[in-house]
Amino acid sequence: MDQLTDNAILIIDDDQELCALLSDWLATEGFNLACAHDGASGLQMAVSGAFRVIILDVMLPGMNGLEVLRKLRQQCNTPLLMLSARGEPVDRILGLELGADDYLAKPCDPRELVARLRALLRRSQAAMPDSILQVGDVRLDTNSLMVWRADEPLSLTQSEAMILRALLEQPGQLIDRQTLSRQALGKSLGPYDRSMDMHLSNLRRKLGPHDDDRPRIQVLRGRGYLYSS
Incomplete structure (x- = not known):
């Protein structure tokens, strides 16, 4: 993906079946989804500046999601929503401390995910006449x-x-x-x-x-x- 579009979303998750399902679902909602299945390649894509929002899983092979988030926040502030199958409070707290903008436990309702993504997009696109x-x-x-x-x-x-x-x-x-x-x-x-x-x-x-x-x-x-x- 060479050019940023209004609804370009990156999901970093090693569950390829989930990524395929979310790609289909989000496409019907007007989103353009790209996927990475490990932390290192996901981080490389995330810092490219080609995405409006990043969805990041906590449990990843190699570099885990919290480490990806830590490195990502050293380079950019792209809005980010974290996912975790465990949904442990410590994961949520660490994610928010490291700079996540929102958090959802897996499995999540796709409609709630879409609502959260739209909220992040609205906030990132908000502007005032006097900047x-x-x-x-x-x-x-x-x-x-x-x-x-x-x-x-x-x-x-x-x-x-x-x-x-x-x-x-x-x-x-x-x-x-x-x-x-x-x-x-x-x-x-x-x-x-x-x-x-x-x-x-x-x-x-x-x-x-x-x-x-x-x-x-x-x-x-x-x-x-x-x-x-």
Whole structure:
């Protein structure tokens, strides 16, 4: 695949039967799916810049999915959804900490997978007329989702950048957890979904505090979050 298209998806999974089934299903939904069946070749394809979204299995021969994700995030921020047959909480937490944007346990309902992919695509394509959003020394380009702090670039995942964007659009205003998830991640959170917590933890660590040591993102337990200017 030499040219990026709006719905170009890469799946990295060693289950070739599953890949064939998903290719057929996603084709009917307007997606163009390419497949890799091991971590090394999948990583090589993923960093090519030819795909809008990557679907990555945790269990892969050779280089496992978490190692692929770690290496991938050193080179690009393409939206990524992780799959795991085990569905263990530790896998979800590690995946989110390493920069996954979403997570599904296998076997998954293809309709839910399509809904998650469309949400990732909507978020990656979202743009504002004024592309630069700045609060204090933090600047975010809403088209590219690139972020700078005091003119130093920060490496954020798409989910982290979208959460930061939602907070920067309303500095000093409290946003409850569900509203922030719907605005930034395009989904409502289930009772045991910790994805928002993990993304916010990573984001706060990468942003660091203000010069006076105040946290940039304040967490009001049971109420929500706000960006302090």
